[in-house]
Amino acid sequence: MDRRQFMGVAASGLIVGGSATLAEAAQAAEDERLAGFASSFNGSKSGWQNVVGNWTLKPGNLYNYGIAGKRTSVKHLNNYTNMYYKVRMRRRGNSTGVAANALVLRGNPSSRDTMGNWKPSYLFQYANSGWYSVYRYNADGSYTGVVPWATTSAVYRTGYNIVEVWAYSDGYLDFHINGSHLWGGGDSGGPTFGNVGLSIYTEPGKYSETFVDYANLTILNSRSSRRHTGVSGTPRLGGSVNMAPA
Known part of the structure; x- marks a missing residue:
């Protein structure tokens, strides 16, 4: 509902x-x-609900142990359109470093494909080995690479990464990691309203652990402070919505 x-x-x-x-x-x-909200996960995950997998509290973190071959995910209970969404998170056990770690925006977690992707949703992703991408998951289960996987030096391969997204009702989106602008532009074909959350893919036969230090969201009314455009890094062929190129 x-x-x-x-x-x-x-x-x-x-x-x-x-x-x-x-x-x-x-x-x-x-x-x-x-x-909006500000979740520090210091003894409480109020406002958050498991979607796929078990997301529990560890000291100062929201924690998840991945499911091989699936996307585990967690959602915030409210729905949003215009937002600034910021998460500080860490991923361990990323096989060769190419499995996707995603902020999910404007999603419908009640409708998912067999891998656990929300239909529809936006996925703002990074992989530990130095990749990022933006995918739009459509209601019919197809997906569109708004920004296919591209290389970046902004990702910290070990430790925590700060992932930020600005999203507006006119279709404008802006994506940063650790303070570096990665992509800004428009996408008119995606969802305009829905849940936010996190989605972590674990490669078959592998393990993964995710630690979320905090997750904050602020409602936005204009995009005057965020007008970056273009793609940073080098797009590469290959990979999928779940994994960057090897």
Whole structure:
């Protein structure tokens, strides 16, 4: 049930039942959505829900042990359109360093393909060996390489990476890693509203661990501060939505 449906159910409950409980809950959810969130994962994963795999708390981190051949994922409960989404995360056990680690935007986690990808969604990805990509997953299960895998020196191959995305309702998107601009541009064919989260692919026969230090989201009203364009790095043929070229 999306935000608009929930608001409608809450309003109906108020009228029929004579109780303000549902309406107050709906308003509280809407207030939180409009305010964004700041999750430090210091003893709480409030607002977050497992989608695929078990995401648990370790000291100061949201933690996941991957599932071989699948994408494990976690979502924030609210839906967003215009946003600045920032995550500090670390991936261990990335086989040869080419498995995808993704911030997911405007997704529908209730609809997934056999690998665990949300349909539809945007995937802003990096691989530990020095790659990044932007994929649009479509509602019919097909996917589009908005930015196919490209090389970058911005990724820290060990330790934590800070991944940032700016997204606007006019289709403009901007992607940074560790303060370096990687891509900015428009995409008019993707989803405009949905959940945000994280999605981690684990290669068959391999293992992976993901540590999320924090995840923050701020609602945006204009793109005046982010007008980068173009692709940074060298796009390469090969790879897939789940893995960068070997």
